[in-house]
Structure formats: C-alpha cells, structure tokens
Amino acid sequence: MPPIRLRGVSKSFKSAQVHALDDLTFDVGKGEFISVVGPSGCGKTTLLRLINGLIKPDNGEVLVNGRPPDPKQNMAMVFQSARLLPWRTVAGNIEFVLRLRGHSRADCRDRALALLGAVGLRDFADAHPHELSGGMRQRVGLARALAVEPDVLLMDEPFAALDAMTRETLRIELLRLWERRHMAVVFVTHDIDEAIILSQRIVVLRPRPGRIDAVVPVDLPEPRSQVDPRGLPAFADLRRSLWDRIHAMGREGTVLEELTGAFSEHAPNRGEPR
C-alpha cells in the first residue's frame, strides 16, 4: 500500500455552494516527491486538508499508510508561514512538538539541536522567532515538521512568501533532507519551475470543480540537490508542455483571469500574444 492513496475523492463546501474537488484518483509512492499545480481556487489546499484528515471527502476514499488519515499518524504539514509559538525559543518550538510525542526533556533538546543543525540554524537555538528572518522562520518550520520523522510531508506553498534567493537555498535544503529521509512529499506551488526542480511527478489540477488534468512524470537527473536541471533541454521541453497545458485551460475560457494573476511571474513569453 502506498503512503497516500486517493480513490474517487470529491469534496463540496455546501455553505459556499462550491464543488471544490471532483473524482480525484492517484497514489503517492513511498519516498516519492510530487507537486500539485493549478490555478487559484482549483482545490490544492483542499486536497492537502483531505490528506491530513482536517476535512473528510463527500465521496471516495483517502488512505494514509492504508488507513483513514489520523492526526496521530506520522504526517507533518508546512504552511506558507511557519506559525511558530512566539513566546518559545527556536529550539523550544521543536522541543514542544517532541514533548507532545512523549520524548524525555533531555532527548527533546538533543533532537531539536540536531534538527536545527540540519537546517543551518544551530546557532539560533535560543533565539526567539521575532529575531529571525522570514526564511529562517520557514527553516524552523521545516525542522519542526521533520521532528516527528514523518513518512508523509505535506507542504502548502512553503516558499511563496520568501525572496528569490532564500527560496532557492531552501529548495536545495529541502531536496537534501528528502534525499536523506525519503518521505512521501506532496508540495503545492504556483511556480511551475519549482514544481519541475523538486518533483518526480507533477499533478496538474484544473478548476471548477478541481479535477486532475494530467499527472506528468519529471524524468530529469537526480539527485536534484546537486544537479540543477534548469539548463537541460528536457527541462525546457517539460516547462513548455506544462505551460501549453495550462494555457489550453485558459483558452477554454475557464481560468484565464486566475492564470494571468497566479502564473504571470514565471510565464514564458510573458506579455506576448498567443
């Protein structure tokens, strides 16, 4: 059984009369890194919330390690902002999660320091969140997520609020951690290049209701923490084909506005008529 399995999953928000997701079926394999892309409102965050069990599907089945999602499972989520406890130190934020899992005080401290070392923040263990930059706080968020040794890691646009250089550094750090630990990752992003750089497969969603438009394999060299694929012709081809797919959604007249807003920063041929 793969770590994540979805079969015919649909979800509506009746109060808002929104049919958010319709008939989603796919698996995420052990140690697989997949990204989910699609225009604003196509249901990416809803998909993550279904996988971590915060909400339940109306139809179909979501299984994590063969069971319905349960907060006690080894699963972690990273959001766009790290949501740290401001009154705790950096190490204290990680220790807190470990204490909840029943680790001894001394063990928590050792583990927290090791994790902070892994994300390059060992020297900031006793600082408070307000003393850190946005990128550093996201690193702490990542370390805290890894503290539970998740076999499923869900990430909702974790680098979207960061500047380009910090984003680049954190991508490489994430890849290094994933290459070492090989957890199953579902990474939501608006950034097509980021999706290609990080993933082994990309799930493209189309909106209203959110459906799978395609599941695209990324056949580029690994380990990606060492081989930057952006100069390769295969990268350009894949980027082009993803963009063609997304523009085709726009031509169908369903999503042009959202696409222009959400994807324009990275669109090839920006501003050129198509």
Ligand SMILES: Nc1ncnc2c1ncn2[C@@H]1O[C@H](COP(=O)(O)OP(=O)(O)OP(=O)(O)O)[C@@H](O)[C@H]1O
């Ligand atoms: N709790 C909720 N109640 C009502 N409607 C909701 C709720 N959560 C999501 N929706 C609606 O479901 C649809 C999908 O939302 P979702 O946040 O999953 O999209 P998204 O692809 O993550 O969007 P974005 O890229 O803008 O973050 C949207 O139309 C949204 O308004």
